[in-house]
Structures are given as C-alpha cells and as structure tokens.
Amino acid sequence: MNHPAIDMSxxxxxxxxxxxENIELKLPRGEIMGLIGPNGAGKSTTIRILLGLVHQDHGDxxxxxxxxxxxxxxxxxxxxxxxxxxxxxxxxxxxxxxxxMQSIYRNWDSGYAxxxxxRFGLRAEQRLKGISHGQRVKSTLLLVLARKPKLLVLDEPTxxxxxxxxxxxxxxxxxxxxDEGRSVLFSSHNTQDVEQISDRITFIDxxxxxxxxxxxxxxxxxxRLRLEAPFGVTLPAxxxxxxxxxxxxxxxxxxxxxxxxxxxxxxxxxxxxxxxxNMTLEExxxxxxxxxxxxxxx
Amino acid sequence: MNRSLIGELxxxxxxxxxxxxxxxxxxxxxxxxxxxxxNEPTLVVGAVGFFxxxxxxxxxxxxxxxxxxxxxKHLAFLMSLPITFLExxxxxxxxxxxxxxxxxxxxxxxxxxxxEFRNFVPHGVIPMTLILSGLPFVGMCIMIAAALxxxxxxxxxAANVFCQSSYGLTWYFLDRIPxxxxxxxxxxxxxDPLTLNILxxxxxxxxxxxxxxxxxxxxxxxxxx
Amino acid sequence: xxxxxxxxxxxxxxxYFQIMDQIKQRIxxxxxxxxxxxxSIRQLAADLQVSVITVKRAYLExxxxxxxxxxxxxxxxxxxxxxxxxxxxxxxxxxxLEQATRLALQLGIExxxxxxxxxxxxxxxxxxxxx
Numbered sequence: 241m242n243h244p245a246i247d248m249s250x251x252x253x254x255x256x257x258x259x260x261e262n263i264e265l266k267l268p269r270g271e272i273m274g275l276i277g278p279n280g281a282g283k284s285t286t287i288r289i290l291l292g293l294v295h296q297d298h299g300d301x302x303x304x305x306x307x308x309x310x311x312x313x314x315x316x317x318x319x320x321x322x323x324x325x326x327x328x329x330x331x332x333x334x335x336x337x338x339x340x341m342q343s344i345y346r347n348w349d350s351g352y353a354x355x356x357x358x359r360f361g362l363r364a365e366q367r368l369k370g371i372s373h374g375q376r377v378k379s380t381l382l383l384v385l386a387r388k389p390k391l392l393v394l395d396e397p398t399x400x401x402x403x404x405x406x407x408x409x410x411x412x413x414x415x416x417x418x419d420e421g422r423s424v425l426f427s428s429h430n431t432q433d434v435e436q437i438s439d440r441i442t443f444i445d446x447x448x449x450x451x452x453x454x455x456x457x458x459x460x461x462x463x464r465l466r467l468e469a470p471f472g473v474t475l476p477a478x479x480x481x482x483x484x485x486x487x488x489x490x491x492x493x494x495x496x497x498x499x500x501x502x503x504x505x506x507x508x509x510x511x512x513x514x515x516x517x518n519m520t521l522e523e524x525x526x527x528x529x530x531x532x533x534x535x536x537x538x
Numbered sequence: 539m540n541r542s543l544i545g546e547l548x549x550x551x552x553x554x555x556x557x558x559x560x561x562x563x564x565x566x567x568x569x570x571x572x573x574x575x576x577n578e579p580t581l582v583v584g585a586v587g588f589f590x591x592x593x594x595x596x597x598x599x600x601x602x603x604x605x606x607x608x609x610x611k612h613l614a615f616l617m618s619l620p621i622t623f624l625e626x627x628x629x630x631x632x633x634x635x636x637x638x639x640x641x642x643x644x645x646x647x648x649x650x651x652x653x654e655f656r657n658f659v660p661h662g663v664i665p666m667t668l669i670l671s672g673l674p675f676v677g678m679c680i681m682i683a684a685a686l687x688x689x690x691x692x693x694x695x696a697a698n699v700f701c702q703s704s705y706g707l708t709w710y711f712l713d714r715i716p717x718x719x720x721x722x723x724x725x726x727x728x729x730d731p732l733t734l735n736i737l738x739x740x741x742x743x744x745x746x747x748x749x750x751x752x753x754x755x756x757x758x759x760x761x762x763x
Numbered sequence: 764x765x766x767x768x769x770x771x772x773x774x775x776x777x778x779y780f781q782i783m784d785q786i787k788q789r790i791x792x793x794x795x796x797x798x799x800x801x802x803s804i805r806q807l808a809a810d811l812q813v814s815v816i817t818v819k820r821a822y823l824e825x826x827x828x829x830x831x832x833x834x835x836x837x838x839x840x841x842x843x844x845x846x847x848x849x850x851x852x853x854x855x856x857x858x859x860l861e862q863a864t865r866l867a868l869q870l871g872i873e874x875x876x877x878x879x880x881x882x883x884x885x886x887x888x889x890x891x892x893x894x
Contacts, residue, residue, distance in 0.1 A: 312620075320618075329554065417814075439814045
C-alpha cells in the first residue's frame with residue numbers, strides 16, 4: 241500500500257467569481273500537511289474536492305488510492321473530516337453522537353473516546369445546545385479522532401480556540417503521527433500551529449498553489465538579511481532576493497532561495513551584513529503571498 | 539447502494555423527529571375526540587383540527603428534516619459519512635415519507651374508524667375525507683422537492699406558502715363539484731369514478747414529484763452546503 | 764525519557780536546532796548515557812508535539828556529528844563513543860569562548876587581554892564557592 245494519502249494533479253474547478261487552477265498536491269502516507277492561504281484562496285474548495293463533495297472540472301484526484309469523486313464512499317470509510325462550519329444536532333447529547341458513530345464505524349475505539357472526553361474536558365451527557373465554541377470544536381474533533389481514520393482532513397481545527405484547547409488538539413494530532421500509516425491534512429490560519437506540527441506546507445492563494453514542500457526545507461530557504469549599505473548606495477535585489485526595503489543606510493533583503501553565498505554577494509556590493517535571521521512562517525506567509533501576487537500582475 | 543448507511547440515516551431521522559410526530563398524532567387524536575363532543579361547532583372545529591394536524595406533520599417534517607438540517611449546518615457532518623449525495627437524497631426521501639406515514643396512516647385510519655363506528659356523520663364522507671387527507675400528502679411532496687432541489691430556505695418557504703394557501707381553495711372547489719358534494723351525504727361511501735380518479739391522481743402526483751426530485755438531484759455535481 | 768524537553772516558539776533558533784541542543788545537553792550531563800537507546804523519531808515527535816520531519820532532521824544532523832546512531836528499522840541510540848559527554852561539553856565551552864571573544868572584539872578588547880579577564884572570572888567564582 242504505497243500510494244500517497246492524497247494525490248491531486250492538474251485539478252481545476254471554475255465557479256462564477258472564482259476558479260481553482262492547476263492544483264498539484266501530494267501528501268505521502270504518515271505525514272501531516274498544513275494548508276495555508278488567505279481567506280477565499282480556495283482551501284475549502286480544495287478540501288471539498290478531496291472529499292468528493294465537489295466534482296472537479298478537470299484533473300485527477302486520488303485519496304487513499306481511491307479516485308474521487310467516484311470512490312468517495314470507499315474513501316470516506318477511512319477519512320475523518322471536520323470543518324469549522326460543521327454542526328452537530330443541538331437537541332441531542334455528545335453521547336448520542338458518539339453512540340451513533342460507534343454503530344456506523346467499526347474502528348471506533350471507545351477507550352480512546354473516553355480518554356478524549358477527559359482530556360478535552362467534555363461530558364457525554366452534555367446536550368449540545370448552547371455550548372461554547374471551543375467545546376463544540378472539541379466535540380466534533382472527538383467524534384472524528386475516536387474512529388482512528390487513516391486520513392484526517394480538518395478545516396481550521398484550532399481557529400478560535402483558547403491556548404489550552406489548542407494545545408490539547410495539537411497533542412492529539414501529533415499523537416496520530418505515532419502510527420506511520422496515518423496521515424493528516426489540515427488547513428489553518430494559525431501559522432504557529434502549522435509551523436510546529438506540519439511535515440509539509442502548502443500555500444494557496446487566489447485559487448493557485450504557490451508553494452508545496454517539506455517544511456524544514458521550506459523554512460530553510462527563507463531568510464531576512466539585515467544590511468548596512470554604503471553611503472548613498474541603494475542596494476539591489478540580488479538573484480534569489482524577492483525584495484529589498486531600504487531607508488537611508490539600513491536595508492532589509494528578503495530571500496526565498498537562501499544560500500551561503502548570498503551574504504557574501506552583498507558584501508561584494510559594499511554592504512555590511514549585520515544579521516541573518518530566520519523568518520517565522522507567518523512572516524513568510526505574508527511575504528510569499530505578496531510576491532506571488534506581484535508575479536501574477538507582471 | 540449503501541443500504542446500511544441509508545438505513546442508519548433513516549433511523550437517525552426517526553429518533554430525531556419522533557417527538558414531533560407524536561405531538562401531531564396527539565393533536566389529531568385530540569381533534570377527533572373534540573369532534574365527538576356532541577354539537578355542531580365542536581364537530582367542525584374537531585374536523586378542521588384533524589386536517590390541521592395532518593398538515594402540520596406534512597409541513598414540519600420536510601422543513602425540520604430537510605431544510606433546517608441544511609440551515610443548521612448538519613450537512614457537512616452528514617456528507618462526511620461514507621455516502622454519496624444521491625444516497626443522502628434517497629435517505630431523506632425514504633425517511634420523510636415513512637415518518638410522515640406514521641401519523642398520516644394512524645390519523646386517517648382512526649378518522650375512518652370513528653366515522654364508521656360512531657355514526658355522527660353519514661358514511662358518505664369517507665371518500666371525501668380520504669381525498670382531503672391526501673392533499674397534505676401531495677403538499678408534503680412538493681415541500682420535499684423544494685427543500686431538496688431548491689437547496690435554500692427561500693424555495694422551501696415559497697413551497698410552504700403555496701401549499702397552505704392551496705388547501706383552502708382546493709377544499710372549496712372540491713366541495714362545489716356536484717357529484718362529490720352529493721355523495722358526501724349518502725349513508726354509505728360511494729366510490730364513483732371521479733372519486734377514484736382524484737385519489738389516483740393524488741397518488742400519481744406523489745410518485746411523480748418524488749421521482750422528479752430524485753432525478754433532479756441525481757443530475758447535480760456539486761454538493762453545496 | 765522525553766520529559767523535560769521544551770521547544771520554545773520565542774527561541775529564535777529553528778526547532779530542529781533546539782532539539783539537537785537539548786539532546787546534546789542530556790548527553791553532556793550524562794542523563795543519557797553513551798550507547799543508550801533513545802526515543803524513535805516518531806515517538807519523540809509525538810512527545811514533543813512537533814512534526815516528524817523536524818525530529819528527523821535533528822537526528823540526521825546529530826548522526827552527522829557522530830552524537831547518535833540510527834539503524835534503519837531498529838531505532839536510534841546515543842553513540843557508543845567513549846568520552847562523548849566530555850567532548851560535547853568541550854564543544855559547548857568552545858562555543859561560549861568564541862562568543863566571548865567576539866563580544867570582546869566588539870568592545871575593542873584584544874584576545875590576549877581576554878586571558879586576564881578569564882583569570883579574574885576564575886578568582887570570582889572561587890570566592891563565591893568558599894562563601
């Protein structure tokens with residue numbers, strides 16, 4: 241069973257005011273992928289195509305080896321999906337939902353479900369009407385986690401949660417990775433979470449994938465160089481540098497293709513390299529989106 | 539077809555809407571009881587109440603079971619289950635129909651029995667009772683169609699308004715048909731061709747609307763939440 | 764085993780680097796003995812709540828530096844090189860000294876003058892210990 245958990249190639253979908261184009265996305269088994277992008281970028285559409293809920297206009301989608309949307313039923317037996325806009329039946333209790341899921345899915349692990357109830361601070365007898373946002377998200381995730389599905393697809397699992405709840409969920413998600421046969425795809429605005437637990441990061445903006453790769457490799461490519469320019473010189477954007485901001489003699493060069501020769505190259509122009517800094521995923525996110533939008537305009 | 543999962547969904551709907559159905563049955567039984575009170579006003583109120591109970595069941599079920607389910611964002615959860623969109627549609631059609639049949643059959647059979655054994659009205663009203671009871675059934679199918687195919691609250695409400703306003707008018711016109719009007723006062727039920735045609739027509743309408751709904755749903759490619 | 768690890772978001776250094784650092788510290792203080800088995804990559808990643816690939820990278824770099832050894836399919840262990848703990852402490856000392864020297868140069872102090880500062884620091888520490 242060596243097929244990737246998710247394999248999308250050449251996928252496109254056109255709506256009236258928005259289109260997804262040429263989506264290439266591969267998630268090998270046993271890995272976590274973080275999907276990030278601004279609002280309206282196409283994260284939710286991509287996820288729905290993955291689940292067979294939206295039929296792509298062209299391109300191939302394979303999830304756990306099943307072609308989508310044709311194989312969606314077989315695939316969904318092994319996929320756990322939770323999204324931010326999903327609601328459970330408020331007139332019922334969490335326990336009602338747990339029993340229902342248990343009767344449908346053979347993989348339901350009741351021991352794990354009980355532990356999750358404890359860890360998340362939830363009670364099975366709790367009626368779901370009027371519960372807090374955090375409890376609702378945790379309830380939905382519990383139903384999906386306790387099934388131990390081979391693939392977890394989560395749309396904004398930590399959005400709007402307090403730090404404790406976020407920590408609880410990250411703990412469960414990284415726990416999933418103890419099993420090398422299980423995979424996770426999650427979309428998030430929280431770049432800290434994505435940076436912390438993702439093996440792979442995919443950036444999506446305006447219906448296009450602008451980057452998709454190994455997280456460590458990705459973080460390694462981006463640097464911020466703090467430079468001191470010689471008097472009266474405007475520093476150029478050397479190859480690999482996507483932008484230089486200069487005020488007076490102080491300049492900041494942002495690169496997404498860092499190599500050890502770059503600081504040296506700047507020193508050749510007469511600049512002094514004060515500091516070379518790693519960038520957080522959030523900073524990269526903003527710079528990356530800006531860069532890609534400029535490229536499209538050109 | 540994923541029979542076990544469709545069955546699960548139908549069972550789920552039964553568990554969710556059982557209280558609603560129960561209250562319709564209670565209301566209908568109460569109305570029938572009221573009609574037996576002895577004088578004419580209570581007879582009329584009871585009869586009208588009886589039909590309202592059936593209309594209630596036929597309205598609330600598609601509204602709560604289909605439209606509210608969409609509005610309350612349960613669809614994302616349901617579609618994450620191992621079913622296709624068409625299987626969801628099938629489950630909804632089956633569950634709404636079956637769950638409606640419970641109060642409908644109960645109340646209609648009860649009403650006919652009451653008419654048969656209590657002799658407070660000529661038995662000739664039985665065919666008309668059946669015809670009038672069939673109208674909310676047709677109405678419910680229209681609502682199911684609007685809620686499933688239309689996918690929006692607007693369509694469901696429009697269908698609801700259409701149906702509610704049609705009942706009164708239809709009753710009025712049916713009552714004006716001489717054959718039917720006269721048969722209603724006969725001591726024994728008269729199953730004349732017109733009556734049978736109307737009943738048959740209701741059945742055909744029900745089947746056609748449901749089939750059309752299924753067909754239109756099968757043509758959809760995207761599941762819009 | 765992976766109890767007191769702490770990966771800090773506010774630490775400017777990359778996560779994999781912090782992990783490497785903390786593993787080396789454990790070996791240096793002999794919490795982890797030479798030749799001792801260490802958590803598998805997946806285990807440590809889940810325990811620390813970080814991505815597998817980050818731990819993988821840390822282990823790879825540590826292996827490159829001869830600090831740990833990974834056998835495909837059998838897990839990883841601290842390298843059995845005798846004197847590893849001492850060597851790591853020496854490395855740490857060297858890094859500190861280089862840092863001190865760089866700082867001194869920035870202050871305009873020559874390395875030879877640094878020797879005197881070092882002796883003074885030794886005296887101060889000795890004083891504190893006798894108190």
